[in-house]
Every structure is written in structure tokens, then in C-alpha cells.
Amino acid sequence: MSQMMLKTLRDAPADAETASHKLLVRAGYVRRAAAGVYSWLPLGKKVLENVTRVVREEMDAIGGQEVLLPALLPREIYEDSGRADEYGDLLFQLKDRKGTDYVLGPTHEELFTQVAQEQISSYKDLPAILYQIQTKYRDEARPRSGILRGREFQMKDSYSFDATDEGLAASYALHRAAYQRIFERLGLDYRICSAISGAMGGSASEEFLAPAAAGEDTFADCPACDYAANTEAVRTEVAAVDGSAHGPVEELDTPDTPTIETLAEHLGVPASATLKNLLVKVDGEITAVGVPGDREVDMGKLAELLAPAEVDIVTAEDFAGRPELVRGYVGPQGLGKIRYLADPRIAPGTSWITGANKPDTHARNVVCGRDFEVDQYVDVVVVQNGDPCPKCGAGLRLDRAIEIGHIFQLGRKYADAYRFDVLGQNGKPARVTMGSYGIGVSRAVAALAEQHSDEKGLCWPDEIAPYDVHVVAAGKAKQIEAALEVGERLAGLGLRVVVDDRNASPGVKFTDAELLGVPRTLVVGRRIDDGIVELKNRRGGTSEELEIDEAVRRLTA
Amino acid sequence: MSQMMLKTLRDAPADAETASHKLLVRAGYVRRAAAGVYSWLPLGKKVLENVTRVVREEMDAIGGQEVLLPALLPREIYEDSGRADEYGDLLFQLKDRKGTDYVLGPTHEELFTQVAQEQISSYKDLPAILYQIQTKYRDEARPRSGILRGREFQMKDSYSFDATDEGLAASYALHRAAYQRIFERLGLDYRICSAISGAMGGSASEEFLAPAAAGEDTFADCPACDYAANTEAVRTEVAAVDGSAHGPVEELDTPDTPTIETLAEHLGVPASATLKNLLVKVDGEITAVGVPGDREVDMGKLAELLAPAEVDIVTAEDFAGRPELVRGYVGPQGLGKIRYLADPRIAPGTSWITGANKPDTHARNVVCGRDFEVDQYVDVVVVQNGDPCPKCGAGLRLDRAIEIGHIFQLGRKYADAYRFDVLGQNGKPARVTMGSYGIGVSRAVAALAEQHSDEKGLCWPDEIAPYDVHVVAAGKAKQIEAALEVGERLAGLGLRVVVDDRNASPGVKFTDAELLGVPRTLVVGRRIDDGIVELKNRRGGTSEELEIDEAVRRLTA
Secondary structure, three states: OOOOOOOOOOOOOOOOOOHHHHHHHHOOOEEEEEOOEEEEOHHHHHHHHHHHHHHHHHHHHOOOEEOEOOOEEEHHHHHHOOHHHHHHHHOEEEEOOOOOEEEEOOOOHHHHHHHHHHHOOEHHHOOEEEEEEEEEEOOOOOOEOHHHEOOEEEEEEEEEEEOOHHHHHHHHHHHHHHHHHHHHHHOOOOEEEEOOOHHHOOOOEEEEEEEOOOOOEEEEEOOOOOOEEEHHHOOOOOOOOOOOOOOOOEEEEOOOOOOHHHHHHHHOOOHHHEEEEEEEEEOOEEEEEEEEOOOOEOHHHHHHHHOOOOEEEOOHHHHOOOOOOOOOOOOHHHOOOOEEEEOOOOOOOOEEEEEEEEOOEEEEEEEEOOOEOOOEEOOOEOOOOOOEOOOOOOEOEEEEEEEEEEEEEEEOHHHHHHOOEEEOOOOOEEEOEEEEEEEEHHHHHHHHHHHOEEOOEEOOOOOOOOOOEEEEEOOOHHHHHHHHHHHHHHHHOOOOEEEEOOOOOHHHHHHHHHHHOOOEEEEEOHHHHHOEEEEEEOOOOOEEEEEHHHHHHHHHO | OOOOOOOOOOOOOOOOOOHHHHHHHHOOOEEEEEOOEEEEOHHHHHHHHHHHHHHHHHHHHOOOEEOEOOOEEEHHHHHHOOHHHHHHHHOEEEEOOOOOEEEEOOOOHHHHHHHHHHHOOEHHHOOEEEEEEEEEEOOOOOOEOHHHEOOEEEEEEEEEEEOOHHHHHHHHHHHHHHHHHHHHHHOOOOEEEEOOOHHHOOOOEEEEEEEOOOOOEEEEEOOOOOOEEEHHHOOOOOOOOOOOOOOOOEEEEOOOOOOHHHHHHHHOOOHHHEEEEEEEEEOOEEEEEEEEOOOOEOHHHHHHHHOOOOEEEOOHHHHOOOOOOOOOOOOHHHOOOOEEEEOOOOOOOOEEEEEEEEOOEEEEEEEEOOOEOOOEEOOOEOOOOOOEOOOOOOEOEEEEEEEEEEEEEEEOHHHHHOOOEEEOOOOOEEEOEEEEEEEEHHHHHHHHHHHOEEOOEEOOOOOOOOOOEEEEEOOOHHHHHHHHHHHHHHHHOOOOEEEEOOOOOHHHHHHHHHHHOOOEEEEEOHHHHHOEEEEEEOOOOOEEEEEHHHHHHHHHO
8 A cells, every 4th residue: 555546535525425426535446537527546447347347247148249339429320310319418529620520429329230230141140249348428417426427437338139029038138137147246236127218219128226325316116025116117007996976076166276285275185186187288289187186297207108299388378269278277077179198096987176177166076987088098197105016006115226227128229220131030131129238337336335335434345346355554564564474475365455554553544444445454463473463344343353374264265 | 150240351441551451340350430430349359358458467567556537538637738739630629518628638648647646745655657548539630541540549558656867767667678578478579769759748758669561650770780769769970070181162153053953963963962051940040950962851850859949931031131141052151140050961071062152153162160160960851761870880771660659758747737746755845757658559459460460361469369269160060060069178278269150161261260360270170070170370371180189289288
């Protein structure tokens, strides 16, 4: 350590809010170069390299072929696929000296498709899995939490190419299993969650989420079964009930109750007994969306669900010449030909208090299937703690998490864009089907730091730690000499060792050792005269005095 | 190979001129993504990784600490050091979504200095060597020769930090020795050449050049001793001679001879007997530069030598009101107070035919030291084949080469720019002195391909080859099965093996094997029934029929 470029800090940077950000900077693993752009210092580079090695080994084990594609890419490639616009401001854009437009690759579906298309011509060349561990760029609006959400970051991205849907399913399953092995080896606590695929396009998709308070994703976790899903992907069943006992529709005089809150208070009912109807425009057509009064519509989810149709909010002008639409008092029973989308909780047979389509008037006993019909059920409400698990019905728990991996069945989206066909088994052209799979390699380091740290510092899992053993010379020349000696001995036995041979007090050294988070510390102190050292476990904080040989034996066991 | 993403090409790309470019593309190692931007396909990635590993091992061996700094950097950093302007159009520039200016790092002196400054505070922390193997960006005006001169490329850059000049010299020597080991392990033929340091600033500097026809650098190589230098760095001695026997200056009527060619022809003397005087402006001051008539002045060398003074060419206006300056007939004997710089060949005692400072008139017997004085000797002529070696006097040979490495003693240039001081041994602040050292990692792959290839294809050195053994199944099912079996066996013995198990003719497979360039090929053909295989050496093309066990024994020897 006397030769290592390392200066630990007592204080975290002012902008640091998360544990990983604070500790990785304080312990000298990373250093900010610009907003969302970090330098990896010697200790950080070792950890990053360890994560990279695990990812590479497991990708090789499923037959992945490693390549390295450029980060600097002609913008044209992303225009052809339509993603230049889709990414928008997230894309770093530049021009070269000749004025040609370039981007810094945020992910590489396009170029991988083109590369594969040039190299692969027959079903016999398939399946193929290509991967790279490479630097990616995204101009995040709010880069934060250090390396957790950076603008320049390390990612493993892989792409599978298959001639058939079954082939894609198999490549997807290979990746899923490889990701499980990777995150287990990394020592990450994680959940596999159903996900919707966002800008990637495609169908089946799962996220690997590492629960952490610092996480930017919310996911729903079932405490009773193995269900877990991105909250955006939680689905609710439509459970029809017998509605025959409900009385007829009855109008209620409800002056000055344009909101659910005022209405529920006025009537003395829970908001969940009321039916809220949101008007939107879908490709210019006015459409109503019904949800229980205590629920919020997630406009992003709605847009995602109805894409590629455009979803807009209605404006005052849209009400002009539509006297049937009474703002604040819309009810589905009077919508005529207007399309009605509804949350699955508005199931056939359920009865609601809703607008009566007259000013200052609501209606009760408005029964789904009797008084109005739902054209399409849509899962667009914001999920809440306690919502029923779609699998077992128990109350879901909402938790924060870091997305560390994502696997997608892209299908033929990119192959269609580039007309990527191969010779099929039947002698005819077969359109290739693809998968896309990502692991945030630098982000995984942040997730590890979040999950494996305490108030004293970092606490790395064995395979990822920058060193196996941190030897602390707690004393003067004699201890330093003995520490260097036992360090040499351990290194000779194949361990990765760092020796704190600095001229500093034992207190400073112990504090640094805890901050740095190497799994085991071997303290060479006063009792070295009797051949006794202290062996400490960073995790759990246990320690034991042992003869040197016994300590070495345990460390190499 | 039936599963590898690889399609070899019969024809080289239309824009390929050099052997490495043609072969690396034809053999499926790299693929063009944009001008000067390449994708590394599976075979290429393996070779790149092998080069990287060698570089990393040798950098670690001299105590280098590996880090990873970002490529995306605030432009400001390069403004502070003055290099933003110096690099000019070579810098890729961009703005982020907030309008902040960024560049893609062409080399990292600035950020390394800043990082070290934050981490290092005392002479006790020194010396320190930091390095990274990372992607660099330069917007070359004419990217060409594939990966030889790319716009996105892989580089190892390292930086040494020392408190004293002696420390810097030692860090420089460590790097020089490490580079020798690296290039020897890579199997590159190379020369260490004196160099001038260009945009880097600083004093001592050497280049590692790999002789190759495709090279963009010219260097002077002495066939008689170990001298080698970038042509820009070749120095000539000033060797005074006895000039007392020369007759007095004599004017010659030389109408219509404004050029050296016309003059030499008119007088019937070699151009080397004449003295050519170039007028330039140095920081606005008219200055004359004298060189033998058969020599050209390298204006770049002159500018470099006189920097930071500005060198401009003279225009007609500069002659106005200066009747003593007669265009085309200038001689140093009549320059008055004008500063006279000269090539060392214009040594004291040498006699010349030169302008007589009158129209249509020259003078002979103009002797240096008698008739004119040289204010400063400057090495600014273009070096020619046969020029004397500065070390032993033998005739130098000019050769083309690829610059694969460069080592610089930067000195305190960057430390001064950032006021980087540490606590010195005497208790006072000591300004840090730095070195900067680069290896073109991706370019080294091109240099290897240039030096290790023939008309049939590539021919990799052992440590760099993508595989140790290329097993070719020359036949049908039986040979394929046997080839896969012996491949497994060799892999089990620790060799890196590729098996050509494709359904293709032996001819196609042999051609591909020669193109791919794995050092040894094991052919499983007809005689496999008798347990006989053929072992071929790619280099030299020798081959031998052997029993399988003997072939395996030789391969693992």
C-alpha cells in the first residue's frame, strides 16, 4: 500500500447520496471525471476486471463468441432502424471533420445485425451467440449515484441469432441460465422479473433486479410465492362476479364534486367504490379509460400498451361540439360509440358510483356488463403495495432495486429492418429471429457495493474482491517486515494479497481496511514475537488470534 | 469452425492497399463499420486479447498500476493544457444535452495528471506508474490501411510520476525495457529510434518502429552500427575544414538562373556545390536559412526547431524597401544584420557558389567563416538515402515503418500547467516530473499482420495466434469425427485448438487454414485408418506424416 496510488477519504463527495457512491469514492475505487463519467482507479479496475472475468467465462460457457464493436457509429445505422428518434436526447451525437453524423452507441442491435448478416448465410451457421464487453454511452438527463447510472459505462451485450422461434427460445433460456450463474458467482441478491421491453421492441423479456434502497426501479415481489415483476409488468386478472342483485341505476345530486376526493367525501364512500373515467386521444380518436377511483393511470404504461398508436391528453377544444362529454361527470353508461378501455378491476358484474354525464350529477349502481360494456381491458394503473399477486393472490410488496441485467426476445424486428434471411432447412429463405441480452458490468459493481457494505465500508464477496487478504502491519519496522514476509508467502500460495506497509498508526490502517472491504484481514501486531497473528473476517467482524501457520492454512483452505 | 461466425473472402475490399488490411478482412478478423472504424470479429478479438495480455503482463512487471479512464472528457481539460487547439481537427468534439463541450480523448496526459494530483501528495508516494488499455479517438484526415491508422483504436497509455529528474530517467528506462520485452514477445521486428516529440512537448523521446512497406513513417537505419532514428531526428555534425587555400570571392555573370537547377546547368557544377538561401520570417523578423543546393528544407522540422517562435514564408511585400534582398540571387556574404541559420554541411572553411546579391549574378569561392558567419546551425534538411550515420559515418538507409510505440520524457509541462507539487524529500514542495508512454495495441495487430504474412495469408507468431493448432478434417464423417477427437485431446492438454469440421472440400479447408494463419495445422485425412496424420508448419510450409501420438507429442512439446 505504500506504493499503491490510493488516498482514502474521510468524507464522501457532496453530491453522493447512495452508499455505493459514497463508499466507492471514499475508498478510492472510482473518481468523478465529469457528470456521470468516472475514472476507475487501481482498486476499482481490479473489481471491474473480476466482474468482467465472471461474465466472460459464463458467456463462453454457453457458446458465446466474443467480439468488439466500435462505440463510434454512423448515425445512419440508427436512422435505418428508427431508433435515432426513439433514443432522442439520450444519444450522444457528433460530426466528424467532414460533417458526417455519428453517434456514440447506447446499445448495438443494429451493428450486430449487420455484422451477423454479412457472416451468416445458412441455417447451418445457426444458432449463433455473439457478445462484447464494451463501453456504452447514454446522455442521461440526470446522471447520478456515481457509477450506478453513468453516461459512459461498461456493459456486456450479447445477441442471439436463430432460424426458428424454438431456436430463439433455446438461446433465451441459455442466457437466462448463464445470467443466474453470473449473478450467483458475483454474490448478488437478485430477482428475475417479468418486464415490458421498452424501446427495444419485441416480446418476451425479463429483468434481473438487485434489491437495494438506492435502486431506481420499483418491482413487485410476492412474499408467498416466487412471483416478481417490474411494476410496469404486473398483470391483473379480470374476475367476473354475479351482478344480478344490484339495484337499478340511480342518479345522485352531487354539486361541486368534480374530483374523486370531493365526491367520496360528499357521499361518504371510499374512493375505491367510485369509477374514474379518463379521456384521452388515441391516434386522434377520443377514448375513455376507466379505473377505480383510488387508482392512478400510468400514462407511460398506457402509451406503451397502445403503441404504435399515439396517445395524447384531451384539451378543452376536444369537448367543443360534444355535449355528451360533461367534464368531471363522465360515466361509461353514456359514452355511445366512444371506445371504452378499463382496468381489470372493472370486471363484469361489479357495480360503481360514476359520472351521470350531466353537470353536478353522479350515478350509483352502474353495473359493468349491464349498464356499460368494456371494449378492452388494460393493465395501466400504478401498482400499489398489497395488490394481489397474479400467481397466488397474496399481497405484493413493492421494493426498490437496481436493474443489473435484461434479457429480451427481440424476434424479427431488426431482421425485418435489414431483410436478414438465411437459407432455411427447407431450402427456402428463413427470416432470422434475434434475442438481445445485457448486463450492466460497471453498474453491477455499484449494486455489489450497495448490497455488500455497512457503515464502516465495503465488504466484497470473495470472487469479486480486489484482494483475497489484506495484511495489516500494526506496528513499526518489525511488524512491517513480518507483514511483507507473510504477504509474500500467501502470494506464493496463489492468493491475491495487499500489505499495508505504510508508516501509519494501527487505527488508521484498521479503518482503511474496513473501508476497502477485502474479505479477510491478517493483522501482524505485537504478538508477532510469539508467532501469533490475528485473522479477521470483514463480513461479520469476527476475529481470532492464531499461530501464523494456522492462519496461512485457513486462508488457503 | 462449423459453429464459428466466420466467412472468409476470396477478394480483398476495394479500398484495401496494404497486406494487413487485405488479409485481416479476407480472413474474417476485422470488418469495417465506418471510415477508420472497425469491428473486431471473433478471431480478431482473440488476437487483440493476446496482444493486450502481453502488454498488461509486462506493464504489471514494472510496477504499473492499471486504471481505466473515460474516453468522454470535458473539452475544458484540454483547453487548460492548450492541447485543444494543438490537436485541432484531430479532436472529435461533441456537446451533451446541456450544451457542455466534450471531446473523445486522443490521449490522456491531462486527466492522468489530475487523477495523480488528487491521489499523490508526497515524494514517498513516488515513483508511480499508471496505465490503461483503452479506446482512443482521433479524427484522422485520411484514415486508411484498415486498423493501421484508425479513428477509433485501442491503445496502452501509461504515465510516470517522479519527484526528481533522476526518477524520471529511471521510469523512462523501465518503460524502454518493458517495451523491448513486449515487442519481442509479440514477435515484432522493430527498431528503437530517436524522435522529436511533436505535440506532446518534452525532451527525450524514442519511437519503436516496426519496419514494413505499409508503414507511414520513414526512418533512417544504419547498416553498420545500431543507430536508427526517425528521419526528423537525424542530426548532422558540423565538421570544420581548412578553407585557407580557397581563392577570393569571384562574381559570375549568370543571367536567367534563378533556380539551383538552371544555375548548376549553366555553370556545369553539381547542385551540391551551390548554396541555396531560403528566406523566412521568424516571429515577423526576416531570417535566412542556408542549405546545400541539392537539399530540401523540411519546413515542419524548421518550425518544430524554432518553436514557440512562429515561422512564416516571405511574400513580395517583405522585399519592398529592402534593395539588398535580390530575389533568386541572395548570398550570405551580403545579408548584413539578417540572422543566418545554416545546415551543418555549411561548415567553417567550406566554399560555395551562391547568390551575389545582384540580379543575374552569382559568386564563387564564398567561404564560410571568411566571407560570412553562421549565427546558428540547424538540422532542417530532408534526410536522404546514403547520408552519413551520425554515429559511425556509414551511409544511412531510409526505410518505411509502422510506429508501434513511443516513449517520452514529458518533464514538467503538465505538472506546471496544473501546479502539481508534492512534498519533497527536503520538506519543501517539489514539482512533479512526468513521462508518457504509448503502445498502439490495435495497430500492433496490423504490424504483426504486415510482418507475418505471405501471398497465401497470415502467419501469426505463437504467442499471438488465435489458436495453437488448426485441425483440418480432410474427408467425410470418419475424418470429421477423428478430427474432433484429436482436437478434444489437444485441448485437454492445454492447447488452444480450432477444428475445421465443416462440410467442405479439403482444398477449401487448406486454403482457409493458410489464410487464417494458425502456426500449426494437423490434417486428418485418408491415412487416419492407419493412425497417420499430417503435421504442417504454416511458417516455412514444411509438413510431415506422423503417427497421431507423435503429432500430439510434438504439438505439446
